[in-house]
Amino acid sequence: MDLIVKQLTKSFGAVQALQPLDLHIRSGEFTTLLGPSGCGKTTLLRMIAGLETPDSGEIWLDDECVFSSEKGVFKPVHKRKLGMVFQDFALWPHLTVYENVAFGLKAAKQTNGMKERVMDAIGAVRLSGLEQRYPSQLSGGQQQRVAFARAIAVEPKLILFDEPLSALDALLRDEMRDELLHLVQSRGLTAIYVTHDQLEAMSMSDQILVMQGGKVLQKGAPEEIYHRPTEPFVAKFVGKSNWIDPDKRMIRPEKLRWTGRPGDLTWSAVVKRVSYLGDRYEITLELEDGTVWAGYHDQRLQAGDRVLVYASPHDTHSIHPIKEEIYV
Ligand SMILES: Nc1ncnc2c1ncn2[C@@H]1O[C@H](COP(=O)(O)OP(=O)(O)O)[C@@H](O)[C@H]1O
Numbered sequence: 406m407d408l409i410v411k412q413l414t415k416s417f418g419a420v421q422a423l424q425p426l427d428l429h430i431r432s433g434e435f436t437t438l439l440g441p442s443g444c445g446k447t448t449l450l451r452m453i454a455g456l457e458t459p460d461s462g463e464i465w466l467d468d469e470c471v472f473s474s475e476k477g478v479f480k481p482v483h484k485r486k487l488g489m490v491f492q493d494f495a496l497w498p499h500l501t502v503y504e505n506v507a508f509g510l511k512a513a514k515q516t517n518g519m520k521e522r523v524m525d526a527i528g529a530v531r532l533s534g535l536e537q538r539y540p541s542q543l544s545g546g547q548q549q550r551v552a553f554a555r556a557i558a559v560e561p562k563l564i565l566f567d568e569p570l571s572a573l574d575a576l577l578r579d580e581m582r583d584e585l586l587h588l589v590q591s592r593g594l595t596a597i598y599v600t601h602d603q604l605e606a607m608s609m610s611d612q613i614l615v616m617q618g619g620k621v622l623q624k625g626a627p628e629e630i631y632h633r634p635t636e637p638f639v640a641k642f643v644g645k646s647n648w649i650d651p652d653k654r655m656i657r658p659e660k661l662r663w664t665g666r667p668g669d670l671t672w673s674a675v676v677k678r679v680s681y682l683g684d685r686y687e688i689t690l691e692l693e694d695g696t697v698w699a700g701y702h703d704q705r706l707q708a709g710d711r712v713l714v715y716a717s718p719h720d721t722h723s724i725h726p727i728k729e730e731i732y733v
């Protein structure tokens with residue numbers, strides 16, 4: 406399902422949660438809204454879902470207008486044919502797994518062939534056999550699977566995720582991330598996924614929208630966001646950045662080398678700190694002018710060591726903030 410958002414805005418009192426936003430998400434794409442807490446991710450998602458009323462603008466799902474401030478259109482949440490998964494799972498504690506999943510279908514007024522659809526969704530998230538359990542009798546990962554099952558049971562064309570994995574511990578989070586992605590892809594769903602976790606965003610998405618202060622700063626494939634940030638904030642929020650010229654030119658830590666080649670740029674630095682990451686060491690460096698950088702080494706250096714670091718000029722990146730309004 407294609408999603409088109411035109412000039413959407415939302416304020417809460419004096420807080421402009423979302424500045425005028427244009428957005429086009431194509432069918433089958435996995436799009437992530439990435440940004441720090443309070444940047445407006447949840448507000449945007451809730452407006453797409455129909456849980457929050459925008460101040461102005463339009464929202465289109467394929468060629469159906471589901472919201473327009475000008476035309477006075479507001480389709481309620483159950484008429485938008487969406488699936489939703491939230492951080493806190495939002496399961497009913499007094500309903501069984503089966504009943505929780507069926508609840509989604511009833512709310513969407515889709516009761517035809519309900520039993521089969523519920524069982525199919527429960528099977529898809531590998532919870533067959535646990536239909537009669539209550540949420541309190543399930544692990545965190547299993548509870549999250551019930552929430553997925555409830556979202557996919559309505560056979561949505563568009564599925565919205567709001568930080569669905571952040572309540573899970575690290576190992577389980579990785580496992581659920583793969584599972585969630587597989588589920589979305591195998592069902593051909595269009596997904597919008599909200600997270601503040603850059604690694605999650607990078608590993609799952611076809612495209613990432615980096616947000617700050619109610620604005621989309623940059624939109625692109627993960628590789629593009631990482632290698633060619635167009636704003637200093639994006640460079641700093643996604644991965645680590647070493648600044649050659651503050652907010653203008655930077656280099657990623659993995660591009661720094663400890664031996665030189667012809668044509669290299671060279672910096673003299675002192676090792677400040679060494680952290681073992683398992684597969685390598687992260688070296689915190691202080692340059693002569695006091696700038697702090699990060700680099701990676703396969704051997705442990707000692708704090709206080711004086712070193713030379715090298716990089717090819719081609720591996721540096723200059724930031725060119727786009728002055729015009731960004732159309733995403
Ligand atoms: N119901 C609300 N009432 C007042 N302010 C709100 C409400 N919901 C969100 N906000 C404010 O809008 C901004 C964006 O919030 P939110 O969309 O929840 O951000 P995020 O999901 O990126 O953390 C924040 O400043 C937040 O405090």
Ligand SMILES: [Mg+2]
Pocket residue numbers: 446447448
């Ligand atoms: Mg949020």
